Amino acid sequence: GDSEYNELYQRQGCRWIPLGEGSCRFEEQFWRFADLSGRDLHVATTPEGAGLGFIRLIPLNESHVERLQRPARVPWLCTVDGHGRFIESRTPASQAVTGAIEPMTGSDFTTVSWCITGADVTNYDTNVGRRLDTRNEPTSRALDTSISENIERLIQDGHDTNELAVQTARENGLNVYLAHRPQHFNLEPPNDTHGSEFYQQNRHLACKTRDGRSLMQMSFAYPEVRRHLLDILGELAVHQPDGLHIIFNRGIP
Numbered sequence: 001g002d003s004e005y006n007e008l009y010q011r012q013g014c015r016w017i018p019l020g021e022g023s024c025r026f027e028e029q030f031w032r033f034a035d036l037s038g039r040d041l042h043v044a045t046t047p048e049g050a051g052l053g054f055i056r057l058i059p060l061n062e063s064h065v066e067r068l069q070r071p072a073r074v075p076w077l078c079t080v081d082g083h084g085r086f087i088e089s090r091t092p093a094s095q096a097v098t099g100a101i102e103p104m105t106g107s108d109f110t111t112v113s114w115c116i117t118g119a120d121v122t123n124y125d126t127n128v129g130r131r132l133d134t135r136n137e138p139t140s141r142a143l144d145t146s147i148s149e150n151i152e153r154l155i156q157d158g159h160d161t162n163e164l165a166v167q168t169a170r171e172n173g174l175n176v177y178l179a180h181r182p183q184h185f186n187l188e189p190p191n192d193t194h195g196s197e198f199y200q201q202n203r204h205l206a207c208k209t210r211d212g213r214s215l216m217q218m219s220f221a222y223p224e225v226r227r228h229l230l231d232i233l234g235e236l237a238v239h240q241p242d243g244l245h246i247i248f249n250r251g252i253p
Contacts, residue, residue, distance in 0.1 A: 033060070033068050076108045079179065079247065082115040082123045082161065083132075086147040086154075093153040097161055101168045101176075111175040113245045114165035118184035119218075120196050120232050123151050124161045128231040134194045144194060162239045178236040179245035182229055183217045192216075198228055 036057075043052060060068070085096045101112050116122045120129025133148045134141075154161065162178050169176030186195030198218075199206070205222045207215040218225045233244050 028056070031055075075110050077111040077113055077177075078104060078109045079113040079245070080115060081117065081181075081250075083117045083147060086123065086150040087143050089146070089150055089153075093150060093157050094159055094164060096150060096154060097159075097164045098168045101165065101174065102172055104174060105172040109174070111177065111242070112165070112169050113177040113179045113247075114162065114169075115179040115181065115245075115247065116162070116232075116236065117181075118196070119180055119182050120185065120198055120228065121194075122232075125155060126232070126235060128228070128235055130197050132194065137194060139194055140190055160239075162236060162241075166239045166241050175242045177243040177245040178239060178241045179247050180229075180232060180236070181247045181250050182220075183248075184250075185218055186216050188216060 041055070043055075080100045085100050090096050090099065097114070101114070104112055116124065117132055120126070121132050122129050123132060125131055132144065132151065134144045135148050135152075139145060151161070154164075165178070166176050185199035186192050202218070202224065203214060205218055205225050207217045207219045209215065220226055233246075236244055
């Protein structure tokens with residue numbers, strides 16, 4: 001239950017992953033191509049709470065080496081939701097943004113889509129919607145409070161998440177879109193404690209089932225909803241990204 005999750009959240013080093021007492025979790029990830037001929041591999045600690053379990057060294061054959069030396073880049077796009085990146089406290093706080101984009105340099109990903117978190121619940125100071133901040137209100141998800149704290153740290157350091165995402169992508173030769181999830185106005189109960197103020201004030205503009213029950217999604221049939229979302233996109237366009245990404249196929253988790 002949520003109470004058990006929140007209690008466990010306070011005890012674990014990698015706090016956002018619910019693990020059993022005394023247990024651990026390994027995730028195997030591809031790291032990088034490297035020529036280690038005549039070289040040592042130095043492994044150092046990280047301040048972010050992760051631990052290294054093992055390193056798998058996989059020899060490259062001639063075709064692999066040729067592809068590495070002559071990379072054929074395909075137009076892959078990577079989306080970053082702008083929410084989970086702020087769960088862990090990073091130093092400097094800007095690493096929440098730059099650390100998500102910089103590793104794509106030289107990879108098959110040519111475009112990064114940085115999301116503002118929701119529809120109008122944002123990870124930046126907005127004049128249209130509402131910045132995600134659960135530090136002074138009840139929430140059943142402790143991770144959202146950590147996210148709120150780390151967004152605040154980044155803003156206090158003088159950064160805007162969208163401007164930082166665009167700048168980092170450009171410095172690394174990547175195309176960059178700024179994105180939002182137009183149906184992420186609120187979470188489903190019982191986690192609906194820090195949603196969109198526009199949603200709370202305009203429940204009559206929500207989609208309805210055939211038997212008349214209101215849903216969590218706002219209806220694009222209403223001009224007020226369309227105008228509100230266009231105003232959010234207007235805030236993003238100020239940063240002059242390569243495009244605006246409306247993620248229709250993702251609402252809430």
